[in-house]
Amino acid sequence: MKTTIWTVDKNVDKQEGYQQIAQAAHFLKENEVIAFPTETVYGLGGNAKSDVAVAKIFAAKGRPSDNPLIMHIADKNQLKDIVEEIPEKAHLLIDQFWPGPLTIIFRKKEGVLSEKATAGLPTVAVRMPDHPIALALIAESGLPIAAPSANRSGKPSPTTANHVFEDLDGRIPGIVDGGSTGVGVESTVVDCTEEIPTILRPGGITKEQLEAVVGEVRVDPALADENQAPKAPGMKYKHYAPNAPLYLVNGTQSFIQKLVDEKQKQGQVVGVLTTEEHQGDYRADYIFACGRRSDLKTVANFLYKVLRSFNRSSVDVIYSEMFPTEGVGQAIMNRLMKAAGGKIIEETSEK
Template sequence: MVAIDFGLIHEAAQVLLSGGLVVFPTETVYGLGALAGDASAVARLYRVKGRPATNPLIVHVASIDAARKLAGEGWNPWAEALAQRFWPGPLTLVLPRGFGLADAVTAGGPTMAVRVPDHPVAIALLQACGKPVVAPSANTSGRLSPTLAAHVEQDLGDAVDLILDGGPCRAGVESTVIDLTVNPPRVLRPGPIAPALLEAVLGGLATGPGNETIARSPGLETRHYAPLTPMVNFDDYREAVQHVANSRAKGHSVLLIVFEDRQADIVLSAIPSMAESALYAALHRADAGRPDLIVVVLPPDQPEWWAVRDRLKRASRGMDLLQA
């Protein structure tokens, strides 16, 4: 159980209501919060993160009812069914844009992304604030997402007004994002809620980023979620081990990460949900050792592993030449 300091929650809510930036924990990763309707606060958030203006934000609210009110007539039966099944939780719904949002929140597009987080500190803060709050991952844009308050302090430091420490994030990777403005609904970003679970509710599903000119979900950049250390992925364990051996023979410091019980520097669980929970913490730990290269053996290309594979592939994009 996470202990809630309601005095600190009140202070954090006042910071948000005054146009400030507050870092708070969610079940996925730590978020950098600003009032969704405060254009100046949202602009500052983009500056602090160094975030491209083309990358939209997810709006966080305290309840399903708050999401309904924000969406207005854009709330549809799919949204109701998914919200009842998965909220609070790591699922973001893309709906027609609601009223009262700063233009930058949606990257100027006609849709918005909204969810109810599943963390007591996040819910307490949203209730105390009483207004929708945007909360992208609390890190420099493109870098590893934080799953501990210490990760935020090391990255953003004094650039934010307040950090609420709620311990390790349980899910460990960003929310699943599903677009409910298209038919069939489309999973734009894989996350902790697997496609099969969504399909069981909706009956039909598409996957992939779609072809919209304006992005409807964050996290779709070619290179994202990346450590400072160069990183390269392999599907085959033996090829990865050979690459590590060759690199070390040349005097390079190399760290190997795997998702099964094999010899490596970091071994993550072969159970997808447990691996997701530990993924960013493991990459932060690997990065802190400042090796010359991080080598990862990817988990199987199966739906339950898509979130992990997505994050690792984006983190290593542009490093493919290192395999040559």
């Protein structure tokens, strides 16, 4: 399969840009799958009503079929076509954060969406992306678009069209190239089917921001339980992993350097994931700075790019600093924990 790339300026009102959007939307109407930019990461979209299209998403990604997909809409009016009801707190969140990096879980309307897209669950995850290309593509298709991140399952999510091409060239018919994404980590997923909203996946909208709008918000303990059936994307399986083993290190820079030295003495090529503030503290084969510790939004923005940079190196093992879990730090640590498969080295341990 030849993968076509349409390069589209964010000003999609331009005639040439809109023609390319129309071409990509035609594929979606024909139950094909297309990669496109959102404000978080690139998504791999298909007709959410079609079992055929959804099956192509899972096949292209190599994604387990019990991992539900997020439905993307371009207009709030589309929501009533796919959900049973919109609770009051969901209304408040929609008014505040849509379009934006917030996915809301609703009770789904039966018989509308592909059961494959919702993994047979009675609920559905929906968001409205804050990106002009994504909104134009969804609107032109006239469909709710099921779209996970446009990468091979388990690998770092793509924040550029080139990342998508690296993973999915020849596996999908097209990629809409709209440049780099903004937020860098996926949307926050919040369940609004109960009285107290519950975060199922931390992301671009923080717990503190949600609570400022609706009051108490819980964090689902199932985030740490890999044995539970996932209610939302990102709740199961190892994700975001680079090719080399990744270890999170809860310790000082000198302790991390000690780990690096030990591996280098064994003849291994070692990488360190750090920030601009600490980049000069290490002697390793590959040292990649992931934004600034003083501004965790920059860490979120560059996280997947850095993980992919390690894939283009010859590292045998990677050690990563850890980050505070306040604000967007919760999303950063969630992604790093999954990328590391939960492997943490404590400075106080015997390791």
